[in-house]
Amino acid sequence: MNKLIKNKKAMDYSAFLVIVVLIVIGYLFFQLHAKLDVFEMSIGEQEAALMDVYKKEDKLLFYVDKSAEYSVYHAFDYLARNGGAKKNQLPVFSENGFVYWYKDNNKLYRDIDLYDSFRHYLNMYLNTYFSKYPKFIPKDNYEFVVRDNKVIGVAVKPVLLNIFPNMISNKNYFSVASMVSKDLDLNMLTGLGVYAVRPSFSVDAEIDLDDFALLFDKMDVLLDCLKSNTVGTCVNSIRSDEFIWRFIEYPDKGVVAFNVVFNNLVNPHTGEKSFVRFVLELP
Structure with missing residues (x-):
């Protein structure tokens, strides 16, 4: 009887020992696996990822600078062709789509905010260029200063x-980056982290919104002259080196359509001079 009890105790002890050994082996395996995870990246891979993101920054800044350069000239040309106004801001002459600068005895051109209109068109063109870039660039993301x-x-x-783009799929990049840039919740991106860039720009452009102010002053003189003289006579009286005046009269409508070319404003990307289009009701 005593022998049976001893054998039973020995079996219980052996089972306990086996369980302890299994627990220890499991713990050691877990610890070893955790330590090995630290070395999932090969030596130099982290540094290579950082160098890669610096290259991406250079490409981004170059793209933004060139986009801004093209957008500035496109925006100015578009501004001029729309008579300096935003779309739907001024009434339009149905015959050719030109905006009215003078209608119902009102000098509508004096109500135009040129800088606001220019910023509007510049933002429009920037958004168009940025939408074509392979990485997400926020839209309507700029404060503009125009001077000198x-x-x-x-x-x-x-x-x-x-910084570690292979940790996040291209499919999810745009949606995630969009949310991150909106809420700045950096924890939403995986990998080594993110590199934040504020791609501001400065463009030296041969454009001058003050040329519009000079043109507006000439409009005042022209309208006074038209009260008692022909269009041709009045246009000849205000000719100068700054502008080339072209016009078409619509006698049955009591309207004159103008296409005024800025002599000193040339788009370097198209080689064309900027021009302003508008119509005047004859006073």
């Missing part, structure tokens, strides 16, 4: 570049 033939754009939100 220089256009400065200050980015409000950063562009986020993932």
Whole structure:
């Protein structure tokens, strides 16, 4: 009887020992696996990822600078062709789509905010270019300063570049980056982290919105002259080196359509001079 009890105790002890050994082996395996996870990246891979994101930053800044340069000239040309106004801001002559600068005895051109209109069109073109970039660039993201033939754009939100892009699929990148740039919740991106860039720009452009102010002053003189003289006579009286005046009369409508070329404003990308289009009701 005593022998049976001893054998039973020995079996219980052996079972306990086996369980302890299994627990220890499991713990050691877990610890070893956790330590091995630290070395999942090969030596130099982290540094290579950082160098890669710096290259992406250079590409981004170059793209933004060139986009801004093209957008500035496109915006000015579009501004001029729309008579300096935003779309739907001024009434339009149905015969050719030109905006009215003078209608119902009102000098509508004096109500135009040129700088606001220019910023509007500049933002429109920037958004178009940015939508074509492979990485997400926030839209409507700039505060603009226009002065002394220089256009400065200050980015409000950063562009986020993932430092370890293979940790996040291209399919999800745009949606995630969009949310991150909106709420700046950096924990939403995986990998080594993100590199935040505020791609501001400065463009030296041969444009001058003050040329519009000079043209507006000539409009005042022209309208006074038209009260008692022909269109041709009045246009000849205000000719100068700054502008080339072209016009078409619509006698049955009591309207004159103008296409005024800025002699000193040439788009370097198209080689064409900028021109302003508008119509005047004859006073």
